[in-house]
Amino acid sequence: MTLTTCLILSAALFSVGLYGLLTRRHAVGILLSIEVMANAANLNFVAFAHYGGASWGQAFALFVLGLTVAEVAIGLALVMLLFRSHKDVLVDLANAFKH
């Protein structure tokens, strides 16, 4: 495996995540997509750390994991609230500001 294959894999992961983010209507699906994109970034960190020799890049990957955990906690809380008010978790329902 070379750096390039890693980056291509990362880009593919990111694109998959972005596609999911843009097309999913289900809130949990959107959260999952964000996780995929975050992990694409993580893969970049680790790959550059490994091939570039700057080992503190791996430390950043741990930070990102912590960050995504916090983000998922907030995201799921929002999903809970959405479910409580609308009896469903489709993000299209949260359009009160438009009206």
Next chain:
Amino acid sequence: MTTPMWALIAVFAPLASALLLAVLAPIRRRGGLAAAVSITFALASLVGAIFAVIGTLHAGGSDWTRSWLASGGALPLSVTFGVHVDGVSAPMLAVVALVATCVQLFSTGYLDDESSASRGRYFAYQSLFLFSMQLLVAAPNLLQLFFGWEIVGATSYLLIGYWYKKPSAARAAVKAFWVTKFADMGLLIGLVALFGFTGSFEWTAQLAPAAATAVTLLFVLAVMGKSAQFPLHVWLPDAMEGPTPVSALLHAATMVAAGVYLVVRAQPLFAQAPFTQHFLAYLGAGTALFAALLALVQTDLKRVLAYSTCSQLGYMLAALGAGSAFAGFFHLTTHAFFKALLFLAAGSVIHAVGSNEMSKMGGLWKKMPLTMLVFIAGAFSLAGFPGFAGFFSKDLIIDSLSEHHLWAPYAALLLGAFLTALYMGRAILLTFFGPHESHEAEHAHEPGWSMKLPLIVLALLSVGAGFFGGDLWHLASLTDYVHGVYHFRFGAVASVLALSGFVVAWVAWGKTREEPALARSLAAFANRAWVDRLYVFGYRAGLLLVSDVAAWIDRYIVDALVNVVGSFFLLGARRARRLQTGNVQDYLFAMSLGAIALAVWSIWR
């Protein structure tokens, strides 16, 4: 205390009184207390002015000024406010304060049947007027003078409309305000032009000949409004709707003299504009004659005096036009005394009879001997009867015109002198002699001391003030009079004309109260309404037409353009709104597209 400090008291004491009365309602609502406050502060102003005159006599003029407006830029602005005390402003301060004190004292008697609250309002206005007039008189530059000028106009409006429930009074107040405001535009534009040419508001500025003519002509427009010169005199007779003491103070003695005072002050400017001076001489003389004719045919005693005021202001301006600032200024001071006296005496009569119409008076000499005596003293002074104050000053004016070879104005003023005696003789005969024409006239009686005292003071001044002409000449040291010296010459022609005027009046109205045929036809011809009608016509045909056209253009062209632009954006926005779905994913999609476009651009550029 220095001279300018006394002058400051003269200016600001009435302001203190006006503020007291305006802010402290308990004082204002108690009419008598308000009158006491106002008169006390007017007296303080008088004392300050007298000490200012004494100081000027001993040590010459001096100033107290502070920087007021200052700025840099292409035309640096540096304007001061304060008091400018010299031989012209100090006597003027004293004259204004003296007449105002007399008038305020007289008002306590004249308005005794008004409610206290309404009297309090009256005295608040009076104090404000006195302040603004003193501010104008003591102004060290034309900008402060303009401020005083405008407040004077506003208080004039308030005082004419004092009986605001009377429609005619309210209309007269509005008319006076409109006409004088129209004229004041001249002063404002003139000031701006003066500043543009010289960068200052001083009346000693040096100008190019054309600029001087333009600026002074604009000033003359303002003077025509304030000093009621033809054709802007129409507001003054209507202003007689105000209480008679107001007419005495504002519309005879002081406020209308502000125009003359402006010309006296700005004499260095006017001296640079010979054309304006000539115009002023003809304008003044023409108004003097025209207004004297109109005074002859009035049936309302106050209107006789109002037209007489127009006429006398015309005399003063004619003298100023001839370049004799001193003659005009001297007549301004004597006129302030005798015209205030005449109005107050007329007020005393009107108070007793309850009407302005001379046809309701008659035979009052037995009932009101003191009023008759002071009225006759004032009339003799006004007509220039030898020895009375008006004789000296008016003769000086007529003399100055002949010295400067202005023969047409000279003739007009001589004829005016004859007419003055004629209409005053008529007013005396119709008011005080002949049979009683009404029930009220039969039961008329002298007023109380608060009204008698001002009459006596002013009568003494109307008789004696003329003998102080030489002193005033030395004090004022206006660099004009004919050969740079004041010498009084006995003007025989004018005196004979004045005497014959009284004789003709006696012949015409001594035995009968019928108007002679000549006077009746003159009345029909010179009916004051024609100038007013001209204005109404000008208003309908000119102003309304122009405003209709302007309204059409505004509605269908200017507004239409604005509306088209507005609806373009309104409709466009209504379309563009659809882009904003409110769905975050759509925005994210747009952002991603943008990011990709940026990435592609950064690689391929």
